[in-house]
Amino acid sequence: MNEKLLLELKEKLEEQKASIEAELGKFAKKDDKLKGDWDTKFPKVNGGIGGQALEDAADQVEEYVNLLPVEHNMELRLQSINSALEEIKKGVYGKCEKCGKNIDEERLKVLPEARECGKCGK
Numbered sequence: 001m002n003e004k005l006l007l008e009l010k011e012k013l014e015e016q017k018a019s020i021e022a023e024l025g026k027f028a029k030k031d032d033k034l035k036g037d038w039d040t041k042f043p044k045v046n047g048g049i050g051g052q053a054l055e056d057a058a059d060q061v062e063e064y065v066n067l068l069p070v071e072h073n074m075e076l077r078l079q080s081i082n083s084a085l086e087e088i089k090k091g092v093y094g095k096c097e098k099c100g101k102n103i104d105e106e107r108l109k110v111l112p113e114a115r116e117c118g119k120c121g122k
């Protein structure tokens with residue numbers, strides 16, 4: 001792969017990484033103990049009393065439950081992006097994880113974090 005394209009893809013990956021981290025940061029907290037893991041912040045229920053407080057609490061729990069799969073997806077994408085960046089550093093970027101062949105450059109332009117070639121991947 002030529003240097004110029006590699007640089008372009010690296011920039012793209014770094015941009016995506018930053019934007020996912022920013023998104024995640026809105027509702028999740030980076031887990032310091034586990035590298036690459038994020039925890040959705042459990043909403044703080046403001047200690048009110050009465051029906052309204054309970055209702056608010058229920059809404060927030062529902063929001064939390066809805067956010068979990070979103071967080072998980074973002075986390076997975078972030079992991080692929082990080083692995084791709086790691087591979088660029090090591091100079092082994094752009095190889096298919098399954099068959100070891102070079103991944104099509106056109107495919108990488110669309111999906112720079114792709115780990116599989118067009119034949120092995122979806």
Ligand SMILES: [Zn+2]
Pocket residue numbers: 096097098099100101116117118119120121
């Ligand atoms: Zn393959």
